[in-house]
Amino acid sequence: MTKRIALVVYPGFQMISLAAMSVFEIANFGRDTPLYEVLTVSVDGGLVKDSAGISVATEVIGRSHYDTVLVAGATYVAPTEPDLVDALKRLAPRVRRIGSICSGAFVLADAGLLQGRRATTHWGQASALQRQHPDVVVEDDRIYVNDGAVWTSAGMTAGIDLALALVEADYGGEIARETSRLLVVHYRRTGGQSQFSTLSTLEPSSDRVRTALAYAREHLREPLSVEQLAAHVHWSARHFSREFTLQTGLTPAKAIEKLRLEAAQALVEAGEASIARVAAVTGFGDEERMRRAFVRTLGKPPQALVREARERMRA
Structure with a gap:
């Protein structure tokens, strides 16, 4: 059965978050039945501008049923709009997995979805996440963290590692490795690996x-x-x-x-x-x-x- 993956974007999101969605797209390559359907969604639908002023077409969040929802990160962290907080609170109980890329962890935390959970984000924003949300166990030196049905990744390209880990969890290591080869990236770094080399x-x-x-x-x-x-x-x-x-x-x-x-x-x-x-x-x-x-x-x-x-x- 094809799994529907939705990326939640909002004004000022970081375009590199879309790179993670390419992992699911490439996992479909050469298959009669696609493994994933990829959607980009937002609170109001329509065109949403990223931090560089580039517009991306979206549909209204919640219009479809999703297997997994990932929240995009942003270059500059700002308080999450109440409408997005409400949409995620309604959506979370109805999806199998929910997660974030980079500073998208702040959005999940603002929606109360990281309370009492382990999570990570970009190393430069980890202390702010911990300060603003002391009920979250912030692991500031991890590529990604999986705590039950909630997945969070570190900054920028770590979203690709997170997406490859989700593919492996869904379909096994061989398909994840095949996908990484097609993307011409090293096979995913493990979640426990340091953000620093x-x-x-x-x-x-x-x-x-x-x-x-x-x-x-x-x-x-x-x-x-x-x-x-x-x-x-x-x-x-x-x-x-x-x-x-x-x-x-x-x-x-x-x-x-x-x-x-x-x-x-x-x-x-x-x-x-x-x-x-x-x-x-x-x-x-x-x-x-x-x-x-x-x-x-x-x-x-x-x-x-x-x-x-x-x-x-x-x-």
């Missing part, structure tokens, strides 16, 4: 140090000694080590460990249960070395994350 947080000023970090991430299986990284960017090992530490605040060894830990955590949370395989793929070499890194940084061993991943998949 090691490469984005280090932010070195030198192109050579950035090049070395990018090279390291693509060659985690290798030893990645200071000499190897320095040779790749045509610096002496001594100069490379000094500049790397000065620009990133970490020694090369510590930065490589962060990259390996990030990659290992992503694999475990995506369902890879073999700790030995994860240790080999990410360059830790042996399970004990990886276990120590997990405990030191995350406060728990990789086996604990494997159990958590299994519990999420059974939920």
Whole structure:
């Protein structure tokens, strides 16, 4: 049976929210019977302008029956219009799932739909969400959060990860992976994954140090000694080590460990249960070395994350 997905928009919404709806559209590709029907809805219907002044055609919210309703985010958060709050309150009990993209979490919270629930939003707006709605358990460093029938995503492109997770929940991992390949995006990041990556947080000023970090991430299986990284960017090992530490605040060894830990955590949370395989793929070499890194940084061993991943998949 085709599932009807509605995206709720309102004046000033962020156009990138529509990218999440493309996931459901592409999931239909090449199928005799579509998996999803995609609708864009608003309180009054008709044309609705986004934050850049581009108009999108919509139908009146509630005119059709929906399986899932997602609320778009906005560039600037403002109090939700009372008519939209009322429409969502009426609609929520009649849909299987309801969720938000980016700051759309504020809309759900204003409608009372996040009360007592775990939720996330763009990292830059998480503290405001928690301050305005202390009854919401805001997890400010998650790609998306699923709490029962309510799903919320972090900012911008995290809506794509949320949509792929919904496709997987509906039709399984293979269809979700097939959809991500057609979209030419990496298979979805897990909900527990951080909104921040090691490469984005280090932010070195030198192109050579950035090049070395990018090279390291693509060659985690290798030893990645200071000499190897320095040779790749045509610096002496001594100069490379000094500049790397000065620009990133970490020694090369510590930065490589962060990259390996990030990659290992992503694999475990995506369902890879073999700790030995994860240790080999990410360059830790042996399970004990990886276990120590997990405990030191995350406060728990990789086996604990494997159990958590299994519990999420059974939920």
